[in-house]
Amino acid sequence: MSRMHRRTRYFALTAGLALTLSACSGTTQDDATSEAPAEETGAEETSAAAGGGGTEFAEGLAISMLPKSVNNPYFEASSEGAESAVTELAGEYEYTGPSDASASSQVSYINTLSQQAVDAILLSANDPNALCSALSQASDAGTAIVTFDSDVDPECRDLFVSQVEGEEVGRALIEMAAEQIDGDGQVAILSATANATNQNAWIDVIESELESNPDYAGIELVATVYGDDEDEKSFAETQGLLQAHPELEAIISPTTVGIAAAARYLQSSDYQGEVALTGLGTPNQMREFVEDGTVTEFALWDPSALGELAAYAGAALASDMITGAEGDTFTAGELGEYTVGADGVIVLGPPTRFNAENIDDFDF
Known part of the structure; x- marks a missing residue:
């Protein structure tokens, strides 16, 4: 499923408009200014017009990670990777989610992020189907939906960043x-x-x-x-x-x-x-x-690299560099180039085994 994603938040930010804080410490887009052309707002658009084919990431993207649950070392490591990628892209990053690993708890966070009109949601799902309605509303509002670690039905998102096969x-x-x-x-x-x-x-x-x-x-x-x-x-x-x-x-x-x-x-x-x-x-x-x-x-696998790849994938979608179609390619910073596979799946790489001989070689 491919969708074109608006980058109106970037225009609003560069125009210096005041943004309203919401329940999860995010921001809400001003619809009246989101339609303004770049030349009127002074925004410096860095990717091609909607329809894909852009060659650079847009600046000022708002990207939020929603894990299965917070206070989990694995997802905290994923968040560190995602935040580093968003910072590198001069965007705004938020890590938010429930303390319990339930689908119902995640729905309310998806709804809040949809209302904030974030450019991309990076989601590790607690259920393959229960989140689809909320995700569809977010997508209809122009948000790129990237799942990582744990997927939903492919019809309910744009891309899935898989740890490994x-x-x-x-x-x-x-x-x-x-x-x-x-x-x-x-x-x-x-x-x-x-x-x-x-x-x-x-x-x-x-x-x-x-x-x-x-x-x-x-x-x-x-x-x-x-x-x-x-x-x-x-x-x-x-x-x-x-x-x-x-x-x-x-x-x-x-x-x-x-x-x-x-x-x-x-x-x-x-x-x-x-x-x-x-x-x-x-x-x-x-x-x-x-x-x-x-x-x-x-x-x-390295959960930090997983979060980093998910963030770059979300940014590539929100910048119209890719549409999520099989064969799309993009470069995820120092991680290198990745290609979208069947059903919108991107694979990070093989798992690593840890034991007494090598565990001290790793710090995450």
Whole structure:
């Protein structure tokens, strides 16, 4: 789905018009001046006319990141990358969102950003479909919709910036678990929310690998539970898994909140060193657990680079440099050139495995 996105906020800013603060500390466009031509406002337009084909990013773009939930180290790292990109582009950046990872909570933030007429929303979705109505309203108002980390239905956004190919993540997760239990025993999954698009896609791959790959014939998936990306609930779900399955050999947690909570539980229990834990986490949050032997190996991509790429993608859309069509290309700063794939998907790159040998080489 491609849409042309207005850059009227830039005109309003360069004209020096007063902007009204709203509930999420953003700004509201002045519709009366948004139609003014660049020569009347003194704005220096840096991309081609609507319809795509521009060669430079517009200045003064308002770009907001809306994560699954705030106070999450993973998304804070993504925000740092996005903010650096927006700053480089001389734009205005906002990081805002709910404290709980629910779709209903995200809807109100989308509505607020739509009312503010921001140029681009960078969204990690808590549900693939529940946000579509709000996103459509934002898009109709001229906002570019870029999902990252966790997607919505492709009809509800312009681009999806994927961490990696989904199958690569699922295969890496089950491979790490298998290696740590010598390919034999019971495993369980501690996921985020039941409707998280990315989590469910990776779990599907894990289940498929267990069914079809003879290397995993000795492994049994006994449970999948959900910590809702809440630390305390993830901690409790870890305890529940170990009590319900005394023969459990490994836990796979494809969420940074979940893996850290599970590691903390294992660290303080008799299961430390007895039950393997792997999944997706940041080096900084997992370093102590690797150093004391609670965790042998886990994986992730650079969330800062993911946020940076999402911000450049949103800016490219809002500047009419691309439309979101397959084959569109743009340069994301020092990250280099990226090409839009089928269904408006842009892939950052493969995941990195972290262990005692390399974890100190990373700082995020």
